[in-house]
Amino acid sequence: MSQSDSNSLNNGVHIQPLAPEHFHQQAKAALADPQLRQNFRGAMDYLKDKRKLAFSDVAEEKHIRNLSEAIRQRCLSKLPDLLEQLESNCINNGIQVHWAEDAIQANQIIADIAQRHNAKEIIKGKSMVSEEIELNHEMAKLGINCLESDMGEYIVQLDGDKPSHIIMPAIHKNKQEVSDTFAAHLDNFTPTIDVDELIQTGRSRLRQKFQDADIGLSGVNFAVAETGTLCLVENEGNGRMCTTVPDVHIAITGIEKVVEFLTDVPPLYSALTRSATGQAITTYFNMITSPRREGELDGPQEVHLVLLDNGRTQAFQDEEMRKTLQCIRCGACMNHCPVYTRIGGHAYGTVYPGPIGKIISPHMMGLEKTKDLVTASSLCGACGEVCPVKIPIPEMLQRLRNEAKNPATAAHPEIKGQASAASKTEMLAMKSFAYAATHPAIYHLGSWSATKVRGLIPSKLGAWTQCRSAPKPASKTLHQLLKASHKKDQS
Amino acid sequence: MSSSREAIFARLRDANPKVKTMETIAYQPWVSNETEVLKTRFIDGLSASHAEVLTTNRHALNETLKTLIIEKQFARIAIGTGGDLHSEIVKAISLVQITHPLNILQFDVDFAQCKSQLFNDIDAGITHCRVGIADTGTLVLWPDNTEPRTLSLIPPAHIALIKRSTIVSNFAELMVTEAWQNKMPTNIVLVSGPSKTADIQQTLAYGAHGPSQLVVILIEDM
Amino acid sequence: MRIYPAKPSKVYFYATCLVDMFDPQAGLDAITLLEQQGIEVIFVEKQTCCGQPAYSSGYDKQAKQVAQSQIDLFPENWPVVVLSGSCGGMMHHHYRRLFKGDSNQAMVDTFCDRVFELTEFLVNVCRASLIDQGDKSVVVMHTSCAARREMNVHLTATQLLEQLDNVEIREQAYESECCGFGGTFAVRHPDISQSMVEDKTQHLCATEATELVSADWGCLLNINGALEYQNKALRGVHLASFLLARTGGQ
Structure with a gap:
């Protein structure tokens, strides 16, 4: 993770730089911050209600999720072909296509473009992939300034902070905290908790920046193979600004974002906006097919598309985990996650927090760094229930838990950090459990013993008893009671 | 970095996924054949998104536009150089200018030459719309040489002219019937209201970076 | 939605390890509720645990061994009524995933199809109708x-x-x-x-x-x-x- 100045949770408790390896401490710190918890609970309640209203017709919800899943699965099943088609159509349209295996290559590509144009200022629309490659940090090393223009991202950047949600980056702050941020970093700002005034402040400060920027950078929501079109979803208009005003536009996205047909876009777009913010449609849907053409008076002279792998091919190579790549980044899994709701996005220490973060980050960073994330779920299934493309997130977590504990098998290639959570004592315990559970006499002797020593079970069982009384076995097991009552036994 | 490209493709091809065929699930978003229903839903959707919708007819368009400009006290307006209703726009402007001072930026030069003016010295931009989408209350803009992309983006107010006969049911139907895949222009933008954000404490605020006002003039032509 | 069978004359009862150890009375009560529906309840004494502790901890292999041993205990084509949604989910849903692609996948799927959670079984299979005799x-x-x-x-x-x-x-x-x-x-x-x-x-x-x-x-x-x-x-x-x-x- 970044060595940048973002090394604290919002509660001001300074710990190590946020990283998934420190998940336990980060989660603990977040749980101890009542303001943070209140901000998240309030925001999640709001987003859940909005989504529910947007899918008030349950039959329609079911239908659109089934369809969205099918479209994403079809597109992924043809991914290499579609990427070739996308590339060739983009090139025909005049869009320059670049391929990056990892963050280093992606940053190098963007740095090369910037340096060729002698660019000093990059204005950015919202792009989680740019967070993934830590673009701002890397460009700063080269003397290139990246400025976030999405309101949430702008607030977060002012504080040297990181987004805590993929759709609403500054969701961890309330309006007072935003005012404090502005007061700390902006000249001539009069503190206010009037949200209109806060937004107008952001607008007016950024307006000149759009004019001055050498390059606009954006993400991509859908890249359409059949036409070589890049689609961007937004409400603020900064995405349009970034992709229209500067002379150069760089779009960066993961290789999985490609769809086959233009007609794949409307259902996915609808599923995305309804799931993310409960909107029937966003204010803007921006479809970019080429740089400025002959005779046109505005728009960028150059458009670049950077396609990033960064672990996605690892997920792709496994039929089950390929479903991870169906994601259209709506954030609904976070909004509905009881863990995310309580600890917020920063505690995960990954770019993508919440349930989707738990299943995509291991492919990007390796299980050795993310093994605590895959266990940080009660497998309650709330995420899978709302996912618009029906990614079985709990099953993906089960799978990753297994990969973290066990060596690779012939059926599945090794993944980054395979078996990194393997533990001999735990394996022995599980083997003993399996032995007992498959040998009833031994198993029932165990249960019987537990009932006999019930009075001896310590009242402190560590983690369990920090907030609960110790469980007490009954005086007799059901097996014993049934034997005693001569219930019919077919064993 | 062609070696990166090849490495990525090698890994993807290596997975050799079983190709899935086209899904049989049909997508049927909201649809209607009733022109009154289409119109109502279109207006309701835009209004719910905080756009103002004025209804007029072709004959009265220049008067409607004139009144709007005067009432909103727009004194500096950017316009394009063409389009079906261009002459009405020009006429409305000349009507306003009889009684009110009005600066006009005709967007007929390279963006670089009018960028500063567009950002700093314009109150409103006027454009045509290619189509309206009733389902979501959406305008489809199809910028071209005569009405560049920034005309509807940079000025703080956007006045959009749309003919009622262009309103279709939904986005999916539109791209199929017009066979968009064969003729994608540089840029298409769907607009459903003025610029907004809820990034601060989920409180909706208008005028984030795009126009804070969207006025839609719906022209009865049926 | 699941399609439910007609009410059978016999069912297997799966008590779950937690009920066995912590609340055996709930097991006895559930059996009585089923018997009140006119169903003969078969309690296979060799049943132990559905294997979920191993499964959710990332030990698929061990979970599978346990799953196989449990499946083998219920050979007759009778419903398996489980006294827990969680263990029911394991046996109805996750067993399928564990055995996906195996030679006995079809057999496992057939078993999974027979697994019902208690309340689901009482309502959708038995159409149970209860008469309240308690106080407010x-x-x-x-x-x-x-x-x-x-x-x-x-x-x-x-x-x-x-x-x-x-x-x-x-x-x-x-x-x-x-x-x-x-x-x-x-x-x-x-x-x-x-x-x-x-x-x-x-x-x-x-x-x-x-x-x-x-x-x-x-x-x-x-x-x-x-x-x-x-x-x-x-x-x-x-x-x-x-x-x-x-x-x-x-």
Whole structure:
């Protein structure tokens, strides 16, 4: 993770730089911050209600999720072909296509473009992939300034902070905290908790920046193979600004974002906006097919598309985990996650927090760094229930838990950090459990013993008893009671 | 970095996924054949998104536009150089200018030459719309040489002219019937209201970076 | 939606390891409820555990061994009625995943098709109709996440409760939210789990219901442990015991 100045949770408790390896401490710190918890609970309640209203017709919800899943699965099943088609159509349209295996290559590509144009200022629309490659940090090393223009991202950047949600980056702050941020970093700002005034402040400060920027950078929501079109979803208009005003536009996205047909876009777009913010449609849907053409008076002279792998091919190579790549980044899994709701996005220490973060980050960073994330779920299934493309997130977590504990098998290639959570004592315990559970006499002797020593079970069982009384076995097991009552036994 | 490209493709091809065929699930978003229903839903959707919708007819368009400009006290307006209703726009402007001072930026030069003016010295931009989408209350803009992309983006107010006969049911139907895949222009933008954000404490605020006002003039032509 | 069979004359009963050890009375009560429906209940004594502890901890191989041993215990084509949505979800849903692509996949799938959660079975197969003989009571129910999302049976427990005329059902805030148990999750991530169960108990107590029921002993272990720790009077009982007591007992 970044060595940048973002090394604290919002509660001001300074710990190590946020990283998934420190998940336990980060989660603990977040749980101890009542303001943070209140901000998240309030925001999640709001987003859940909005989504529910947007899918008030349950039959329609079911239908659109089934369809969205099918479209994403079809597109992924043809991914290499579609990427070739996308590339060739983009090139025909005049869009320059670049391929990056990892963050280093992606940053190098963007740095090369910037340096060729002698660019000093990059204005950015919202792009989680740019967070993934830590673009701002890397460009700063080269003397290139990246400025976030999405309101949430702008607030977060002012504080040297990181987004805590993929759709609403500054969701961890309330309006007072935003005012404090502005007061700390902006000249001539009069503190206010009037949200209109806060937004107008952001607008007016950024307006000149759009004019001055050498390059606009954006993400991509859908890249359409059949036409070589890049689609961007937004409400603020900064995405349009970034992709229209500067002379150069760089779009960066993961290789999985490609769809086959233009007609794949409307259902996915609808599923995305309804799931993310409960909107029937966003204010803007921006479809970019080429740089400025002959005779046109505005728009960028150059458009670049950077396609990033960064672990996605690892997920792709496994039929089950390929479903991870169906994601259209709506954030609904976070909004509905009881863990995310309580600890917020920063505690995960990954770019993508919440349930989707738990299943995509291991492919990007390796299980050795993310093994605590895959266990940080009660497998309650709330995420899978709302996912618009029906990614079985709990099953993906089960799978990753297994990969973290066990060596690779012939059926599945090794993944980054395979078996990194393997533990001999735990394996022995599980083997003993399996032995007992498959040998009833031994198993029932165990249960019987537990009932006999019930009075001896310590009242402190560590983690369990920090907030609960110790469980007490009954005086007799059901097996014993049934034997005693001569219930019919077919064993 | 062609070696990166090849490495990525090698890994993807290596997975050799079983190709899935086209899904049989049909997508049927909201649809209607009733022109009154289409119109109502279109207006309701835009209004719910905080756009103002004025209804007029072709004959009265220049008067409607004139009144709007005067009432909103727009004194500096950017316009394009063409389009079906261009002459009405020009006429409305000349009507306003009889009684009110009005600066006009005709967007007929390279963006670089009018960028500063567009950002700093314009109150409103006027454009045509290619189509309206009733389902979501959406305008489809199809910028071209005569009405560049920034005309509807940079000025703080956007006045959009749309003919009622262009309103279709939904986005999916539109791209199929017009066979968009064969003729994608540089840029298409769907607009459903003025610029907004809820990034601060989920409180909706208008005028984030795009126009804070969207006025839609719906022209009865049926 | 699942398609349900006609009411059978015999069923296998799967008590689950938690009921076996912590609340055997719930097992006896569930058997009585099924017998009251005119069904002969077969309790296979060799049953142990569905294997979920290994499965959710990342030990698929061990979980599979346990799963296979349990499947082998229920050879006849009778429904397997499980006294927990969570174990039911394991046996109805996750066994399929564990054996996917194996030579005996079809056999496993057939077994999984026979697995029903108790309330689901009483409502959708038995069409049970209950007559309340208890005094007026105010009840709040917690439904396990597995029952809700893996078995899709969160409505069946409610339907049974609603048949009881003297029972007023209160709904807690964040009713569908997880109680924070999640098996080993509760001990691997104790602080997060704690925040969840504390919220859950607070929401349950805030209803001022005098009785708490749940059809899952995993959740009850967690929720009751927290309620006892907090010195609250409220304690959860298994829905099977509650239903039997309300309808006149044995």
